[in-house]
Amino acid sequence: MSDKTIFAYSALFDSPDDIIHAAEEVKKQGFEKYDVNTPYPVHGMDDAMKLSPSKLGYVALFFGLSGMLAAIILTYFTSVVDYPQVIGGKPFYAFPGYVPVMFELTVLSAAVLTVATMLLIFFKLPNNRHPLHDTNYMKAVSSDKYGLYIEIEDEKYDEAVIKSLFERFNAKVIEPIYYDDTEVEHKNRIFEPKFIIGLVLIAVITSGTTYFTLNKLMFMIPFSWMMDQDKIVPQESYELFADGFGMRNPVEGTIARGQLPYEYYQKPEEAAVALINPLFPTAENFALGKKKYDIYCSPCHGYHGEGDSRMRGQFPNPPSLHSEKVRDWTDGRIYHVITEGQNVMPSYSTQLSREEKWATVLYIRALQRSLNAKESDLE
């Protein structure tokens, strides 16, 4: 076993008092590369080893402030820059409401990153290849003994001096610690087929699961995005009703609001006589009529009723509304055409309510009057 490389010389002590005195003495003699291992933090050891106070407090401060800054940027960016919205009549950047989020992110960042810094940077963990592992020394100090070791790399390393020093302070076990040969010669084996196959498997499983989740699972019941619902949509059959239709007719003898049936179906002449415009020629009614005329009538009849279609020949041009025939029609006759359609003109009943139709008639009358004004209009 003499071919083993020595790492350090160690001693185990039985009481916390002994270890403190031993550590003080080791420090006093000028050793630098030594450490004390105890199953729990022994009070006063930091002074004995003359360690400077931990700087982790500053690390925590730094990460805490960074977390807060991140929260300020997040809330400011989302609510002022990217998508400003007035919520509850408050300014875009309503600070008090963001305080809870800032606080939580401060704490989150400080706690998690400080711990990560301690473990990864201060301690250089994880490290399961340290020579101390799996030694009797380690097994003792992790349970009930207090240990101290001086590394061979220390400038003042001298086996005899160290041994006598340990003995002076009641060390119960004094022994050298060797490097573990298998660990020293250990090489990373990342190019081994096993490892690469493992990586590929992980990649395939991850991407496959992701694909399945996003493209398949999210469209299955009940994960579907409310696309499947237990309701009857128009045109669907439904067994519960005797006729098998999902859609229902209104109860007999009832009329829905605004759905008064048109009595003069295919009776233009009777409509012309019986129907009278109920609207007064007020500015509001003309405005409503103009609006509806411009939307529904003007594409074919033109803005001024002259039959100058904007359809560019894709639909036959209608005759002018200024013809004598139309001018002589009663309001009811025009209303009938709007309601029922005529020749290629379809019915506009679904687009226009009764009031809107009458308002449109009023507006057509005004258009006609504009080209065929009476003498009295000049006054």
Added chain:
Amino acid sequence: MSAIDYTQELSVVEGKPPLREIDELIIQPLDTKPDKNFFIALSITGSMLLLGALMLAWSFYKGTGVWGNNNPVAWGFPIVNFVFWVGIGHAGTLISAILFLFRQKWRTGIARFAEGMTIFAVMTAGVFPIIHTGRPWLAGYLLPYPNQHDLWVNFHSPLVWDVFAVSTYFTVSFVFWYVGLIPDFGTLRDRTASKIKKVIYSVFSLGWRHSNRHWQHYEMVYLVLAGFATPLVLSVHTIVSFDFAVSILPGWHTTIFPPYFVAGAVFSGFAMVQNVLIIIRKIFHFEHIITLDTLERMNKIILLTGMMVGYAYAMEFFIAWYSGVQPEQFAFLNRAFGPYMWAYWIMVSCNVIFPQFFWIKKIRRKISVMFIIAVLVNVGMWFERFVITVTSLSRDYLPSSWAYYKPTLVDGGILIGSFGLFFTLLILFTKSLPVISISEVKAVVDGAQPSHGEH
């Protein structure tokens, strides 16, 4: 274990057990095969969990219409259970962080376990806000992330604060817990004879070496974490209370809510920790580490927080009268004498009256009695959340929309399932990790610290 003389009561840890025996005692549950009682307990909690899972699957398949939630009472059991379980978690952080800052050494025996309970309770609580919309797979929208819709969360909303508070709370509690576990993993690694366990413990111990150069930073980080966890634990239930207090509903819109909720959370949390610890110390023979003194101190905290909660109940009534706001006055009279008066008086008797028995020292130190009182406290605290949530919603400003909320069997199944989840995790915890912090307990045994006599 019986070889040790436990008759002396000197310090936090009774007697002066050799350090190696502490190892053996705490690690014993991990090294021995689980016995019959373990499996009986696990099968009971497992069936409860299964029942909850089935009820949840049914809810998702059919929709949340299978719950009792109705039109004015849109927040039924899910929110009640959420607040209840988050509250249970608070005791753990209080014990591990606030009592640490106050240098209360008696916390060492119970801290690890209470922290574990915090984590499991917050996990259980987290289930409810996610399920209560009926579509938990869309919960990702709660987080502010850049997306195609250019849609961000509303940072003014208390529900978004909740997301931040609860997830931060869980993460920080978990980190705190894990940091405490690292040295114990080191001890476990060096003790175990099994190869598989050795690999697992080595991975989780990160190669911890019990080095004093590490202990120094470790203690600093523990202090920093405790310092951060203290305002955090106060903030979490404050923010949970904002869910209610920021609205304008009579009975919710009160400024007393944050302190009142925090006190209530500590109250119920301590009751739950006390209950579970009584069982644990019995089963695993931890009587000299989790001592009767510790339990008595916990009972004193239950008594204190119970009176704080009782004060809040009284103050709510006083302010309702003093403010002269009629809907407010109605809301509180309705709580005490309206259709939910049964729930209100269960709450008052369990939370305010029964804990008063803890004034008597004999009762504080009588295990069977304190166990029953703590169970009643938890019943009372669950009803407190029920009363707050349901009474205000069921009778708001508009009498025409009043309705009586009746939970369904599915609601009950999910509540039972939440207890199943919590206790299943807890039972598995007792057999897989040291439930008492080995390194911390060693540090408070008599004679563990140097005498500093000869300087």
